[in-house]
Structures are given as structure tokens and as C-alpha cells.
Amino acid sequence: MKSMMRALVLCAAMATAVAAASPAALARGGLQGVRIFIDPGHGGPEPGAIGPSGLREADVNLRVATVLRNCLVEYGGATVKMSRTGDVDVSLGERTAAANYWGADRFISIHHNASYNRSYNATETYAYTYAGWTALDLRNKVHRKLVAGLGLPDGGVHTANFYVLRNTWMPAILTEASYISNPYQEARLKDMGYTWREGYYIYLGITDHFGVAP
Numbered sequence: 001m002k003s004m005m006r007a008l009v010l011c012a013a014m015a016t017a018v019a020a021a022s023p024a025a026l027a028r029g030g031l032q033g034v035r036i037f038i039d040p041g042h043g044g045p046e047p048g049a050i051g052p053s054g055l056r057e058a059d060v061n062l063r064v065a066t067v068l069r070n071c072l073v074e075y076g077g078a079t080v081k082m083s084r085t086g087d088v089d090v091s092l093g094e095r096t097a098a099a100n101y102w103g104a105d106r107f108i109s110i111h112h113n114a115s116y117n118r119s120y121n122a123t124e125t126y127a128y129t130y131a132g133w134t135a136l137d138l139r140n141k142v143h144r145k146l147v148a149g150l151g152l153p154d155g156g157v158h159t160a161n162f163y164v165l166r167n168t169w170m171p172a173i174l175t176e177a178s179y180i181s182n183p184y185q186e187a188r189l190k191d192m193g194y195t196w197r198e199g200y201y202i203y204l205g206i207t208d209h210f211g212v213a214p
């Protein structure tokens with residue numbers, strides 16, 4: 001709860017900075033009526049990738065997802081559901097079913113990558129192998145904001161046959177904003193401010209996709 005409050009404060013500070021730069025950004029609530037399903041990857045007994053000093057991908061995914069939810073709701077006026085809001089086990093089938101039966105307009109799965117090459121680090125964003133243009137547009141715009149904002153090497157946009165992308169009925173993307181296996185990156189991902197920014201950049205990509213002010 002405490003971290004949620006702090007995330008809101010950060011979103012407010014960043015939105016103010018954006019508003020100062022662009023009067024158009026003062027318009028709020030451009031995502032009203034839009035249903036966005038956020039899926040923080042892993043959780044519970046399934047921690048996802050583990051950083052060199054033990055940081056769990058599942059925890060980082062949830063922190064980023066929570067900031068994204070707060071920005072979408074507080075500034076975009078969107079309606080948001082999450083596949084999990086705590087460190088719990090939710091199967092892939094349950095995640096996609098929840099989004100499908102809710103009737104989500106977009107599905108955003110948040111992950112962080114890992115490589116045996118610990119020096120490797122990059123931002124990568126995915127859509128389904130047979131994604132339509134709407135999902136590709138969302139993927140491309142979120143990727144652009146993540147690369148510009150985080151400043152990591154651009155690992156490119158990709159298509160993949162991931163379960164959550166294949167089994168969702170709405171345009172869906174999956175972010176791998178960085179590699180938790182890189183010790184320098186793991187240190188950044190421990191910093192709340194860093195993960196807050198990552199969530200905010202994903203939010204900026206979504207508003208860009210819908211053509212509305214952040």
C-alpha cells in the first residue's frame with residue numbers, strides 16, 4: 001500500500017513535468033472507457049528470472065505493473081485489471097482467461113529478461129507471431145518510449161509465440177524492458193525510482209498508441 005502511494009506521487013511529479021513542457025498534456029482522462037489488462041509476469045512459487053544477487057523478476061514486474069496501473073487510472077482515466085496484485089501463483093491460462101472474459105481492449109504483460117551472458121542488457125518488446133497491426137502499433141510505441149526513457153541498448157521489437165500473446169483475444173504485448181541477469185541492471189531495478197520510471201514510460205507508449213495526451 002505504501003509503495004502504491006509513493007508510485008502515485010511519482011506519477012504526479014512526472015506528469016507535472018510533462019504538462020509544463022506541453023500545454024496539450026494538461027488534458028486528462030483520454031483513456032476513459034478503455035479497458036486495459038496488466039499482467040505482471042510470474043509470482044508465488046514461480047519467481048521468474050533471478051538476478052545475480054537474488055532480486056526476483058516477479059517482484060520487479062509487480063512494482064512496474066503497479067505504477068503503470070496508477071498512471072493509467074489516475075491520469076488516463078482508464079479501467080484497469082491486473083492478473084495479480086500480490087506475490088501469488090496465477091497460471092498462464094487463468095491470466096488470459098481473466099482478460100478474455102473481462103473483455104479487455106489491450107493486454108500488457110510485464111517481464112524482465114535473463115541471459116547466460118551477464119554483460120548483456122537491452123530493451124525488447126514483443127507481440128504475437130501473427131499479431132495484427134493494432135498490437136504491432138502498441139508494441140512499437142511502447143518500445144520507443146521505453147528505449148528513449150531508460151536509455152538502454154535497443155534490442156528491437158519482436159514477434160513470438162508466447163502463451164499469453166497467443167491466447168489473448170485482444171491486441172497484446174509483452175515488455176522485456178531490461179535484463180535482470182546483468183549485475184548493473186539488477187542494481188538499477190532495485191531502485192524504486194527506476195521501476196517507477198519504467199512504468200511511466202510504458203504508460204506514455206499506451207497514450208501515444210491511443211493518440212491521447214498523457
Ligand SMILES: [Zn+2]
Nearest residue numbers: 041048111112
Ligand atoms: Zn518473465
